[in-house]
Amino acid sequence: MPTYAALIYGEDADWGAPEHAGQMAEYAAFGEAAGPVITGGAALLPTSTATTIEVRGGKGGDLVTLDGPFAETKEVLGGFYLLECADLDEAISWAAQIPGAWHGRIEVRPVLAM
């Protein structure tokens, strides 16, 4: 059976904040309804927590770290990994080994703890 990623685009919000409880309840309802087909997923923290990295000069090249989300328009979202790491440094060190880091850019964003 084919697997599909459903990528959610919307407001740059802190989904853990009380004012979004209504929307989160909607998501919970969806999660229940779609339970049989969902194999994974996560809410992301707002882009103010994002770090974008790039490895210049190919694999093992110079790591460039920038505060903020990926903001170019030419490249498109091509895939993602969920990385369970001790801290941002560990996440960045793994992200820098993803081929996309030298073929494009990797945005590292923490996942909302549920």
Add this chain to the structure above:
Amino acid sequence: MTNSNDRLGELLRVEGGRALATLTRVLGDLQLAEDAVQDAIVVALERWPRDGAPANPAGWLTVTGRNKALDRVRREGRRSEKEEAAVRETTPGEATSPSGSAVRDDLLRLIFTCCHPALGPDARVALSLRTLCGLTTEQIARAFLVPESTMAQRLVRAKKKITLAAIPYRVPADHELPDRLPAVLAVVYAVFNEGHTASSGDTLLRIDLCDESLRLARLLTEVLPDEPEVLGLLALLLLSDARRDTRVDPVGDLVLLADQDRSRWDHRQIAEGEALVEVALRRSAGDPGAYQLQAAIAACHATAPSFAATDWHQIELLYRHLERLHPSPVVSLNRAVAVAEVAGPSSALELVDALPGLDRYHLWHATRADLLRRLGRDADAAASLRAALACRPSAPERRFLERRLSAVAVATAPGSDPR
């Protein structure tokens, strides 16, 4: 009275920074630790003038701060039980009087967290001044001429990112240092440059960013005494800052290096900077970094008896090194200035004209203008000065360029007496 108040304020800033570093580790939360230190400082301001400062001020602030944090956590009651337990479980002993090397490690953690590359450059600077220099948000905002609310937002956002993205509170491993140290040094240098070139605002009210950058650089040499670039940076700041009082005249106009009163340079600071450059260069064993090279250049200037008697050969050589290490048209422009003294203005002009991408940089035009004037091409010099003015330089620089322009314009005016 004012003097003893100043001393107390100074003591609290230094020791408060140390207490903050330890409490951030113990409490695991920078904001909570900051509030705790603030609370402890309030108590200290009340008690120390009366009872005298304790033997270990940082230890006292740490213990008092930890207790205040406990109070806060209990009062707020909105932290998770886990967090509350973690704060409660920190034994006073652990926080009481951390040994010298433990304080050093805590300070390093704080430095590397505040200067983490995942934070924006502005945020790193603001956070370092807040935590490591103990400046208030209002003071930092005033120093950078932004509204206090803007600065407060910047700080809050940075601290939130540290927590939410889990930027670690740890000292980078030795193999990570080459990647992480430049960001730390850049923060200190950015603070210095902001202070060094500050030309607007009420200087009386402005926190002296040069002093703050020196404080940060000294702190770095204390915690990373073996890094040649750290020594090089402190040396560079000391040597540049030693000339500070002579760079502008009493009405705020620029005074060129050639015209500065060298007897008024801070010779004690120059001696310290010069000694540091030597130590740093010895440590780096023939492979000096950019700050060391810039410091060595500053030392050449600072120790020269006069502009004419400056060792321009050495300076030109050092700029060559710097060009190889960090090729940039601005570095080459500086080398060209040295070339003018060594080989004359026409060789320098050739170099300057060959530099790409500087036509919007006022100092490129101003340098060309000076070389052209020395070659007797006053009309060309005037054109270059006008181009420099069109780049919208700072007010003192503008006045300087205008004076230069009227001087060459007089010389080129028809019927004027050629001198």
